[in-house]
Amino acid sequence: METTIALRALMVEPLSREAFAPFGEVIETAGATHYPINQGSTERFHDLARVDVVGGRTLINIFRGQPFHLPVEVRLLERHPLGSQAFVPIDGQRMLIVVAPPGELDESAIRAFISTPWQGVNYATGTWHHPLLTLAARGDFLVVDRGGPGDNCEERLLAQPRRIESLPV
Numbered sequence: 001m002e003t004t005i006a007l008r009a010l011m012v013e014p015l016s017r018e019a020f021a022p023f024g025e026v027i028e029t030a031g032a033t034h035y036p037i038n039q040g041s042t043e044r045f046h047d048l049a050r051v052d053v054v055g056g057r058t059l060i061n062i063f064r065g066q067p068f069h070l071p072v073e074v075r076l077l078e079r080h081p082l083g084s085q086a087f088v089p090i091d092g093q094r095m096l097i098v099v100a101p102p103g104e105l106d107e108s109a110i111r112a113f114i115s116t117p118w119q120g121v122n123y124a125t126g127t128w129h130h131p132l133l134t135l136a137a138r139g140d141f142l143v144v145d146r147g148g149p150g151d152n153c154e155e156r157l158l159a160q161p162r163r164i165e166s167l168p169v
């Protein structure tokens, strides 16, 4: 009989600029520097995230994420050593965001966040993260990342996979 190993639970936190700071930036109007442009007809929310493209060029993409439903098992993380990667919802879908700080992967430092329909994220260069997890419904995301030579995606299977069973109320 196969024994199923109980995966260690991973608690989900609401996404905030402050909490996400070790991993990159939150792309949202709340709390952002902003000022009127175009003779006052437009408000510019300025310089929301740092885009890095080491030895390559900036790509603008759209990722169409198929929906995931709880519970979600986190079995791998990846990182992009040559550039940042930003995800901004186009149609108001929320993301389940699983990250760990750049550098050697420390599985004890893995954290999970849930975004609002108005929040995007920018993973700083080298930040460990799970590939796109769109919750509940298919979602399109504008993605800004790096194109060019070299291997810019390193995947790592977790020694201790985690399980996300619930979201913060």
Ligand SMILES: NC(=O)N[C@@H](O)C(=O)O
Residues within 6 Å of the ligand: 078, 085, 129, 130, 131, 132, 153
């Ligand atoms: N592989 C790819 O382009 N996508 C991942 O990097 C991701 O973070 O979803």
Ligand code: NI
Residues within 6 Å of the ligand: 078, 080, 085, 129, 130, 131
């Ligand atoms: Ni990625």
